[in-house]
Amino acid sequence: MREIRYREALTEALHEEMLRDEKIIILGEDVGVYGGIFKVTNGFLDEFGPARVMDTPIAENAIMGLSAGAAMLGQRPVLEIMYMDFFTLALDQLVNGAAALPFVYGGQVEMPLVIRTQGGAGSCAGAQHSKSLEAWIAHIPGVRVAMPSTPFDAKGLLKSAIQDKKLTVVIEHKQLYNTRGPVPEEEYTIPFGKADVKRRGTDITVIATSRMVLEALSAAEMLSKDGIDIEVVDPRSLRPLDKKTILESVAHTHRAMVVHEAWRTGGFGAEIAAMISEEGFDYLDGPVTRLAGTDIPIPYSPALEPHVIPNAETIAAQIRKVLK
Amino acid sequence: MREIRYREALTEALHEEMLRDEKIIILGEDVGVYGGIFKVTNGFLDEFGPARVMDTPIAENAIMGLSAGAAMLGQRPVLEIMYMDFFTLALDQLVNGAAALPFVYGGQVEMPLVIRTQGGAGSCAGAQHSKSLEAWIAHIPGVRVAMPSTPFDAKGLLKSAIQDKKLTVVIEHKQLYNTRGPVPEEEYTIPFGKADVKRRGTDITVIATSRMVLEALSAAEMLSKDGIDIEVVDPRSLRPLDKKTILESVAHTHRAMVVHEAWRTGGFGAEIAAMISEEGFDYLDGPVTRLAGTDIPIPYSPALEPHVIPNAETIAAQIRKVLK
Amino acid sequence: MDNEKLLVLYYRMVIVRKLEEALPKQHAQGKIKGPIHTCDGQEAVGIGVCSVLKKGDTVTSTHRGHTHYIGMGIDLNILLAEIMGKANGLGKGQGGHMLIADREHGILGGNGIVGGGIPIATGQALAHKNLKTGGVCVSFFGDGASNEGAFHECLNIASLWKLPVVYVCENNQYGLTTAIRRHMAHLNIADRALGYGIPGVEVDGNDILAVIEVAEQAVDRARSGEGPTLVVAQTYRRKGFSTTDIGGYQPPEEVKDWPDPLLVTSNQLLAAGVKAEEIEKINIKAEQAVEAAVKFGLESPYPDPIVITEWVNNFEVAK
Amino acid sequence: MDNEKLLVLYYRMVIVRKLEEALPKQHAQGKIKGPIHTCDGQEAVGIGVCSVLKKGDTVTSTHRGHTHYIGMGIDLNILLAEIMGKANGLGKGQGGHMLIADREHGILGGNGIVGGGIPIATGQALAHKNLKTGGVCVSFFGDGASNEGAFHECLNIASLWKLPVVYVCENNQYGLTTAIRRHMAHLNIADRALGYGIPGVEVDGNDILAVIEVAEQAVDRARSGEGPTLVVAQTYRRKGFSTTDIGGYQPPEEVKDWPDPLLVTSNQLLAAGVKAEEIEKINIKAEQAVEAAVKFGLESPYPDPIVITEWVNNFEVAK
Numbered sequence A, B: 001m002r003e004i005r006y007r008e009a010l011t012e013a014l015h016e017e018m019l020r021d022e023k024i025i026i027l028g029e030d031v032g033v034y035g036g037i038f039k040v041t042n043g044f045l046d047e048f049g050p051a052r053v054m055d056t057p058i059a060e061n062a063i064m065g066l067s068a069g070a071a072m073l074g075q076r077p078v079l080e081i082m083y084m085d086f087f088t089l090a091l092d093q094l095v096n097g098a099a100a101l102p103f104v105y106g107g108q109v110e111m112p113l114v115i116r117t118q119g120g121a122g123s124c125a126g127a128q129h130s131k132s133l134e135a136w137i138a139h140i141p142g143v144r145v146a147m148p149s150t151p152f153d154a155k156g157l158l159k160s161a162i163q164d165k166k167l168t169v170v171i172e173h174k175q176l177y178n179t180r181g182p183v184p185e186e187e188y189t190i191p192f193g194k195a196d197v198k199r200r201g202t203d204i205t206v207i208a209t210s211r212m213v214l215e216a217l218s219a220a221e222m223l224s225k226d227g228i229d230i231e232v233v234d235p236r237s238l239r240p241l242d243k244k245t246i247l248e249s250v251a252h253t254h255r256a257m258v259v260h261e262a263w264r265t266g267g268f269g270a271e272i273a274a275m276i277s278e279e280g281f282d283y284l285d286g287p288v289t290r291l292a293g294t295d296i297p298i299p300y301s302p303a304l305e306p307h308v309i310p311n312a313e314t315i316a317a318q319i320r321k322v323l324k
Numbered sequence C, D: 001m002d003n004e005k006l007l008v009l010y011y012r013m014v015i016v017r018k019l020e021e022a023l024p025k026q027h028a029q030g031k032i033k034g035p036i037h038t039c040d041g042q043e044a045v046g047i048g049v050c051s052v053l054k055k056g057d058t059v060t061s062t063h064r065g066h067t068h069y070i071g072m073g074i075d076l077n078i079l080l081a082e083i084m085g086k087a088n089g090l091g092k093g094q095g096g097h098m099l100i101a102d103r104e105h106g107i108l109g110g111n112g113i114v115g116g117g118i119p120i121a122t123g124q125a126l127a128h129k130n131l132k133t134g135g136v137c138v139s140f141f142g143d144g145a146s147n148e149g150a151f152h153e154c155l156n157i158a159s160l161w162k163l164p165v166v167y168v169c170e171n172n173q174y175g176l177t178t179a180i181r182r183h184m185a186h187l188n189i190a191d192r193a194l195g196y197g198i199p200g201v202e203v204d205g206n207d208i209l210a211v212i213e214v215a216e217q218a219v220d221r222a223r224s225g226e227g228p229t230l231v232v233a234q235t236y237r238r239k240g241f242s243t244t245d246i247g248g249y250q251p252p253e254e255v256k257d258w259p260d261p262l263l264v265t266s267n268q269l270l271a272a273g274v275k276a277e278e279i280e281k282i283n284i285k286a287e288q289a290v291e292a293a294v295k296f297g298l299e300s301p302y303p304d305p306i307v308i309t310e311w312v313n314n315f316e317v318a319k
């Protein structure tokens, strides 16, 4: 199969859907003339014109709310919030607006709105441009949340997000845009709520999200040299969460560990760990542990930033400890 | 000991601190002339004057940020965000501002800012005026979070919040303002990170927050008639969390259940449950279960709203099930 | 305006007034839970503005939206059912009085977040434009809401994109309990339009004819693709902010300084030759309609909690 | 202004320019991580405005803050140390180039959230007023930031409370890659002041003398308790939005239409009789100062990761 970049996979998904349905519009800060600061929508303005590809002023609350308003009347906005850190400015229109109105209006409106954003550290971009705030979004009923870790997942999930016509937030990772992976040329989608076992193993189930999937897979390679064989499960969508696949894996390995970049305390890893402990208690030979971002604003210095985010080494080390 | 209302306890705390330190100012929407929509600051404008008690325009992002800015220069704002639902508009200045700046500025500024807000359902106030979003706030490093359940705790925690000069969010509950309880006349404070065992018991540890503490205590009465003896632990502050008291309790009862009003998925109960399962695995005779708000925007109808929030009956029922 | 049309509008204004009398009573009797925000004194604005809209146009409303609902032609019975949290309400009892929507009549919809409807309206206007519906969107909000960031962000965007939207600020002189001079220094809200290069028009919000004239211009401008207008209607909230208001901040003499829009309109009708009895007949008819709707609401069934499970299954369960 | 003083300001402007030349080089060599937003072309605004401030005054800055830092008298060495993430940097390497603070010099501080400094500044002004420091706060932000809700909310509040704050919008014609005419329809940002009843003044932001004149009035007004002013300085960002910019949207001819503020000021100096050699000496001195600071930064030690544990223990551990 051909290999393309995560960025290209996202671009393809958007491009195919834009061609499929004229009601789809793309909007966000710098998505038009510049093609998005990560260039995911490069060339779209020329191809689809200014009525479908709209640079917005810097006004996150407004663009979230107006996307919801447009969606209520049948438009299908794909909104980009440039950094997940700026989602903070747009949450009101998400939780009090887009996510709530279909329910409180008794089903009179639908909310076919997709929001793309990106999070994660690793660029020394500092405390305001590196966060992973998926726990906030995944706490909101009525919002679906995806965190693709590979080009294949990125394309398939983004296409589902758009095609399903349900309010969805797709959280990309800034360090993944240039990663490559196999992506079929043919049409495909990936359903929400289907985890992917990225590696089969027997000793422990590692549930990792976004870039941490790659780190967990590297850790697996390191550990395999010591005869430790880990299973890596990527939930792909946090909401809905594929409990079944996770629990089946734990039933088989009897141990589980959750890894994410977001702050540990109150991170979505807590939900996954609590769920496993609650619904898979009898499978467990030991506690579900978590490895996550340190509870601290993300420091800028290249000498500090790497220490607050898990990586293959720290994952492997924790697994060794757990399995000892 | 005299009994006073939760509202009065909060008023006393603010009043005593206002008298103690002239740098404290109170600000928020309708806190001045009207004395706060729950009347917690009733009479303060007259007593302390308009320079210390300020009605603000309706502009949550601005008032959060300006409180942080004032705190940086040595003012000590106690900001009221009228409903926790509106915190959504102020989160940017909390997470990217107040909570981060002391760290990223290398300790050059302090953040002696206290934010009072209130959450919770039970008034048929609908999806935009009933939420419990503490999981969002408690996910932020550098923010302390308290959720007092009694007048005693409300006064003691609010006084500590102010005296400690650390960024703190105190989350009150709209159904608790009129509840009464013993509060000493003498000065006292309650440290953050100290849970309170509200009831001793042997069969299961119920960790409950805010109004759910009262419901858990009612459930305890019901259950005691069946010979079931539950221990009720109120963390009082979610961040920092008193793991020690919780784990000691679980070590003794061997079972745990977490109860809160907030949405179940990604609620702070997940953190508590995950922590117990992780750090208290060997104490547990069964899975840590959670009972929480249903994952749905809070419905208005008096025929629906009660069904999405735990109460004494549903707590008791779940405990019976768990202990069977 | 011919008398017949003005009588229809007057009828709607009285409907609102009668509602505002009836709802607090039902609330006091425990038949309505949750706070009710009444519009007494503000009837001319919503009824006037909505009267110039066409089928297919949309409005966003607020926590204080009864005039918009009645102005758009909502069915009183199912409005009351919703306000009482009943299964046959517009939102199946799930929304309540602050979150009323009626798609058929273009009400999309109520919003309890101050300023929250402004971005929604701006997006609806974008959809009207892009999807070539020929429609416009009107966004109602208060003087207090005009201090929220959403107001600014959206007026800039609507001006930039020349969206078919009309922003109607009902300046009832209070944001909750805070008098306008205590929440803004420059009291002319219409001047805020100057920063966006769009028209900002102040109008006597107690005179429905004046409101209609201004609204027509603004709606025409929007519909013809020239972009948004900010309309600021000066009016007064004659009662407390909601049924939970315990008062003490609205000087009692203030209400006397403000004309009652119902009186203004009934005087216009009298001056135009309409008979007093005819007006009285309308008053009675409105009262009866509201009474009937209250009865309808009271007799309507509550929703079955099963809807909660259905919603959760629909949205939350991995399939 | 006497030549001596203008020479000092010119020196600061050149410092910024030399920084903007040096930093991208260090970035390209991997000595600076994270994006750098340079101020080439905007030197007159920050240097001019800050020159009228006194000890005790404060400023809030942005992601593009070098002129504010230099204008307030920051120590170049520890600025560079911070930008390189070193332990002896102003923020101990924890903040980086977008989050510079220097309490001693009133820089409180940089902010990478567009518009994020505006509320902070408004609060500092409140503290200046309440605590009777005699100080004022200046908030710098861009044309793009003026579309954020925070701008509106804060200008209203500052006007209402007559806060000692000056809002300085550096209109460099772009919000990131979006040209101003594509992010607002009404290009006169100063007109936004009309809605709040405060002065809105547009000034040639490439002429430091013009900037100083306007800034003096605004700061005087703030200090004397008359309230805020919105100053809009017209200028131009001569380079990309940051070191990650790959260009393609700034018409190359555009830069020629905009005067280079360094040239404007050096011409003013020449016209006032300052010798060309003296100016050249200053250019060299500035270059050397920046070189020395870069060297200082490069040679400074990285922080020990133990600081992470210390911070966590301090804030997170239940005691």
Ligand SMILES: Cc1ncc(C[n+]2csc(CCOP(=O)(O)OP(=O)(O)O)c2C)c(N)n1
Pocket: B029, B058, B060, B082, B086, B089, C063, C064, C112, C113, C114, C115, C141, C142, C143, C144, C145, C146, C172, C174, C175, C176, C237, C241
């Ligand atoms: C974002 C937000 N902040 C605060 C409130 C609480 N609140 C409800 S109504 C109101 C006053 C609104 O004033 P205005 O916009 O003038 O509308 P009016 O009530 O006068 O119709 C306030 C502050 C809210 N509902 N939403």
Ligand SMILES: Cc1ncc(C[n+]2csc(CCOP(=O)(O)OP(=O)(O)O)c2C)c(N)n1
Pocket: A029, A058, A060, A082, A086, A089, D063, D064, D112, D113, D114, D115, D141, D142, D143, D144, D145, D146, D172, D174, D175, D176, D237, D241
């Ligand atoms: C809230 C927020 N939204 C978006 C961004 C991304 N961003 C960084 S700089 C910038 C442009 C800001 O434009 P302007 O205010 O004119 O400042 P300039 O860069 O021109 O100095 C944007 C959109 C951000 N940092 N913060």
Ligand SMILES: [Mg+2]
Pocket: C142, C143, C144, C170, C171, C172, C173, C174, C175, C176
């Ligand atoms: Mg009002």
Ligand SMILES: [Mg+2]
Pocket: D142, D143, D144, D170, D171, D172, D173, D174, D175, D176
């Ligand atoms: Mg700019």
